[in-house]
Amino acid sequence: MIDWNRAAELREEVGAEDFAEVIELFLDECDEAIQNVAQATSAQDIESQLHFLKGSALNIGFSAFAALCQTGEAAAALGQIDTIDLAEITRAYWDARQAFLAQSDQMLAA
Numbered sequence: 001m002i003d004w005n006r007a008a009e010l011r012e013e014v015g016a017e018d019f020a021e022v023i024e025l026f027l028d029e030c031d032e033a034i035q036n037v038a039q040a041t042s043a044q045d046i047e048s049q050l051h052f053l054k055g056s057a058l059n060i061g062f063s064a065f066a067a068l069c070q071t072g073e074a075a076a077a078l079g080q081i082d083t084i085d086l087a088e089i090t091r092a093y094w095d096a097r098q099a100f101l102a103q104s105d106q107m108l109a110a
Contacts, residue, residue: 001096002103006061023104026060027097034093038086046084047076053093062096065089 011019030053037049050073057066072084 003061003063043076065092065096
């Protein structure tokens with residue numbers, strides 16, 4: 001679910017002192033994007049939100065969530081929004097978020 005190696009790479013890239021701030025910003029933006037995608041009605045809006053979420057997820061290491069976003073993004077690009085399981089995507093985000101926060105204290109302390 002979480003690519004901890006990617007999360008560690010991000011910590012190295014931004015520095016230990018800025019890592020917590022980057023994580024907070026990431027989670028705030030993704031929380032908002034998850035709400036936006038749930039309310040989106042057009043294929044273009046869904047595709048755009050899922051593209052953003054996918055990129056953000058890959059940056060922090062939410063690999064399983066990113067894969068679901070990628071699949072949904074591709075379906076939206078084809079106009080097949082009825083095949084996208086937004087509930088599954090949303091659930092995967094909240095599960096990854098919870099798992100990340102449960103372990104992130106160790107990364108922040110390292």
